[in-house]
Amino acid sequence: MTVTAHLLTPDTQAILLLTGSLGQVRGRDVQPLSASEYHQVAQILHRHQLRPADLLEGSGLSCLRDAEPLQFDSDRIARLLSRGAALGLIIETWTNRGLWVISRSDPQYPQRLRLRLGKSAPPILYGVGNQKLLDTGGLAIVGSREIDDAAVAFTRTLATRCARDAVQVVSGGARGVDSEAMMTALEAGGTAIGVLAESLVKAAVAGKYRSALRAGQITLITAYDPEAGFSVGNAMGRNKQIYALSDYALVVSASLEQGGTWSGAVENLAQQWVPLFVRATQPMLPGNQRLIERGGTAFTDLILASGTSIRLWLEQQIESHLEPITNKQLQSNDEPDQQTKPNNKESDLFLVIWPYLEEALQIERTDRELAAHFAIELTQVRAWLQRAIEDRMVKKLSKPVRYVAVHRTAQATMLPLFP
Structure with a gap:
C-alpha cells in the first residue's frame, strides 16, 4: 500500500502514533498512551539523550525496553508504533479537511503552553487556521453557557474593544460567553484562538468560522481526537490550555463552586499562570464575588465606559502580578518531576x-x-x-x-x- 507523504516531523510522527487514537475504536484496539504515560516515555528518552523519532528505529525501541520498567506494558509501545497504515489514512483525511498536527517537539508548538504547563502540556495539538496566532497571547474571555442580556452586552463590548486595541481573544468556543467573545472579536476585525473540547473536524467546516479562517483571523485547536464528541473531562482539561495561551484572563460569569468556568478560574489562581480579572457589576454574581475574594481583580463597566485602551489598562494591572507569575517554577514537558527551574x-x-x-x-x-x-x-x-x-x-x-x-x-x- 502506498501512503501519501505529508508534512510531519519525525518526532511528531512518533508522538502521534503513541498518543493519538487515529480513528480507532476505544476498547477494541490498542489504547494510546495517556499524557502521564507518555511523560514516562519522554523522561526515559530525555535521560538517554534520545528523541521520540528514535523510537521509529529498532535501536531506540530497544533502548526503551532495556530502561527502567514502565508502569504499563512496554509491548504496547511497539504495537502503537506499528500503526503506520492507520496514521497515513487518518492524516490524509484530516489534511483534506484543512487540519494540521503539531507536537511538543515542533518549533511551531506554542511556548506559552510549554513553559506554563510543563509536563502537563499536551503532547499533540490538532488545529486549523493561522498557527502564528498561537504565540500571540491575548485576553482569555470565559464564562457560563447560560448568560443574561447584561452579560452578553458586556462580553460583546469587551471583545469589540479588544479587537480595536489589537488584543487577541482566547476562549473555548462553547455556547454563551465563549462564542459571543470570539465571534464579536472576529466581526470587529480582531483575531481569536478557540480551544475546543469537541469535534475540531466539524468546527473546521462550520460556516461561522469560514471567512475568518480564510482571512487568517482565527486558529481553532484541540488536544483531543479531532473527531471526538463532547465530554466533561475534555472540557475541564482544556481550561488550563485557554489560560496558558493567554497573557491575562477575564471571567464574565461563573457559577459558585461548580462548573468548568469556576474550576478553570480557581486552578489559574492556584497556579498563577496569568492575572485573573472578574466582571464586577451589580447585582454581583455569587461566583464572581467569591473569585474576587480568592484573589481575582474586579473589572467594572466603568473601565469599558472610560474609553481607556484595554491593552494599556491590562498592561498596567499586570505589573502588580508580574512577580508571582514569572517566579513560578516552570517544568519542561519532557523532564522528570524533580528537575524544576530555580525560583529566582x-x-x-x-x-x-x-x-x-x-x-x-x-x-x-x-x-x-x-x-x-x-x-x-x-x-x-x-x-x-x-x-x-x-x-x-x-x-x-x-x-x-x-x-x-x-x-x-x-x-x-x-x-x-x-x-
Whole structure:
C-alpha cells in the first residue's frame, strides 16, 4: 500500500502514533498512551539523550525496553508504533479537511503552553487556521453557557474593544460567553484562538468560522481526537490550555463552586499562570464575588465606559502580578518531576535572553564561544544552556561538545508516514 507523504516531523510522527487514537475504536484496539504515560516515555528518552523519532528505529525501541520498567506494558509501545497504515489514512483525511498536527517537539508548538504547563502540556495539538496566532497571547474571555442580556452586552463590548486595541481573544468556543467573545472579536476585525473540547473536524467546516479562517483571523485547536464528541473531562482539561495561551484572563460569569468556568478560574489562581480579572457589576454574581475574594481583580463597566485602551489598562494591572507569575517554577514537558527551574530572578532573565541566545545558536557553538560572544561568565552561559536543553529549545551535540538551536535543526520534512 502506498501512503501519501505529508508534512510531519519525525518526532511528531512518533508522538502521534503513541498518543493519538487515529480513528480507532476505544476498547477494541490498542489504547494510546495517556499524557502521564507518555511523560514516562519522554523522561526515559530525555535521560538517554534520545528523541521520540528514535523510537521509529529498532535501536531506540530497544533502548526503551532495556530502561527502567514502565508502569504499563512496554509491548504496547511497539504495537502503537506499528500503526503506520492507520496514521497515513487518518492524516490524509484530516489534511483534506484543512487540519494540521503539531507536537511538543515542533518549533511551531506554542511556548506559552510549554513553559506554563510543563509536563502537563499536551503532547499533540490538532488545529486549523493561522498557527502564528498561537504565540500571540491575548485576553482569555470565559464564562457560563447560560448568560443574561447584561452579560452578553458586556462580553460583546469587551471583545469589540479588544479587537480595536489589537488584543487577541482566547476562549473555548462553547455556547454563551465563549462564542459571543470570539465571534464579536472576529466581526470587529480582531483575531481569536478557540480551544475546543469537541469535534475540531466539524468546527473546521462550520460556516461561522469560514471567512475568518480564510482571512487568517482565527486558529481553532484541540488536544483531543479531532473527531471526538463532547465530554466533561475534555472540557475541564482544556481550561488550563485557554489560560496558558493567554497573557491575562477575564471571567464574565461563573457559577459558585461548580462548573468548568469556576474550576478553570480557581486552578489559574492556584497556579498563577496569568492575572485573573472578574466582571464586577451589580447585582454581583455569587461566583464572581467569591473569585474576587480568592484573589481575582474586579473589572467594572466603568473601565469599558472610560474609553481607556484595554491593552494599556491590562498592561498596567499586570505589573502588580508580574512577580508571582514569572517566579513560578516552570517544568519542561519532557523532564522528570524533580528537575524544576530555580525560583529566582535568573529564571526570569532567561526568557529575556533566549531570543538573543537562539539567534547566536543558528550555527553550532561551544559554551566558551558563546561566553566570548556575549562577554559574560562561562558559568552563566552554561546555566542558560542547561535551561534551554531541558526545555528542548537547544540540542547538545558531541565530539566535540557544542550546541545548536532546535528551531534550526527540527525543520519539518516530507516523510513517509511509517518507517
